[in-house]
Amino acid sequence: MKKWSKERIWDWYKRENWLRGCNFMGSDCANRIDQWQELGFKERLKTADRELKLAASTGFNAVRLILEYIIWKEDHDGFMERLDQYLDMAYQYGIRVMLVFGNDCMLPYKDPNSHLHSGVQHFDIGYHGGRKNSQHSSLNKESGYSLLDEPELANDIYKWVAEIIDKYKTDPRVVIWDLYNEPGNAKREELTKPHLKKFFEIAREINPMQPITSGVWRINSNLDQTLCEVEQFVLDESDIISYHNYGNYIENVEIISKLKKLGRPIICTEWLGRVKHNTVQEMFPLFFVEKIGCFNWGFVAGKYQTYEPWEGTWESYYRGEPNDYDFTKWFHDLYRINGRPYDPKEIDIIKRLSREADLLKI
Template structure:
């Protein structure tokens, strides 16, 4: 019986990181899809729209997209799902874009269902996004072997594919409630404890496939992520202990963004910010990109093209939907549905930093 390969050393991680282009891009779901199930299911997979939007991304200087997968898609039709992933990667590669795949996600609806997805709730941010695994799967350990098989098969299939840049094992694993608490009554009981138990195993399942890409899972909750912080919960400790490259989310003013970078630099590993840019909260391209370039932090913003995910609406739209007047300032998203930039100066900045050489 072979043992699981070891976590990369800091030296291995830095050597790998320095050999890559500086990551700049967005979290990607095409405007035609409300969530990751709609993006990937055979009936709604839209390669033409994906090709169009990734062409726009290339024009903006982006080279990395963070893309969410889902275990139910694999359980339903593993061969078909993997074929569509290959098709997506062919399109992305044509545009010079590599992909960070996200395997699990604790955000928003804990009761995902295959088949046609609901229409967006008018005026509400990300009203159809779904979790993976579901609350029922997470709470039932007898389902975990199938989740393991999903991770092992996907990482084995694409773990030596140079078009894949990172494996993000679990998005915001200690998130619960979603939608300003809307989903809290439907979450798994003891969700955080269950996730804390499962996430190190999920890293092991992926690492056992010996992928050429680093593994990560981004911290996002709380104010102090330093190694000696008493605020770190069990999930965060597992994320930071298992990640080859340290990733994080930040939607704050530049002072806090810089503070987070300084805290995480203490782990001695490369850094990549896998979610940022919420204009009305003070996180913008104008202020975040210069800091990240100076500190050599990869940058992947939330939201790309305005579409069914409706993430130009702020989080508080779950409490007060923007059904009459749109938000004065877009929350996320970079381009209108037709590809026109929301703000031309942002497009210029992205091209400027997309051309950056280390």
């Protein structure tokens, strides 16, 4: 099957209520292995249930979940059961799920085993993502490491992608397939290209009822000069256009204006970086007016600590580089660990515009 025609994707998009939500991980998860492994899952599921209920009451109707191949490989049946529990739990609160497979937001190859094992997960206090050695560091000069770099594992990862898409290809609990997170990031352009193409081939062959996408992330208002080859590929092959941006309001207005020229619906699958002046007060109303689906990063502050700034922003500051970072603000996340808002005014905006969208059926 080829990608959806513009007529088909617009017909699908117009039938959908405005998609808004977050990239979700329970506050008691140190990372995605913690999120999906059996160890401690019963307690973490209780946390996720409480926090997904909070997401629904905030006005969200979707979440983006990044899956973890390692757990599927080590505990296939358990992983599949836990994934189904997540989908069921979200759906009971009126929340549908965008599922993500590949991921190029990765640490360098020199330390491939630091975060690729099941069991008790270490995390560092005071660091974005719970890691001193961060994939967000500007000092990383080597390509990020992926299990797809291991030839004996790549075919197995393709089977993982195929099994899950095939299982949920007609499931209303799944809203969109996001095949690969930030393809080409961490200096992986040429490394990722063949695997990204294979992921799209697998999805097209299965032909799910949900649209397929992958997001461009290295993007500003000049698309021609900022996109690497793999990002151009996903713009060419995605049913629905998706992008990431943590820049300010004006930058996003310019990006949206450029992406609109592609003639397809748009969703922003990562946003909210208060330190960089990407705020709820400006961005959420913009997405509402434009009917651009939006998934901010983070929800309840916890072990993953994405309220802390990116390591790269600290490094830039200490190098004395010109910037306008506001380190008095949380970077991501909407709620404190006790369930109270980081800023109640943000939640008021989200609730008000979500109610308006549902009333207007936009």
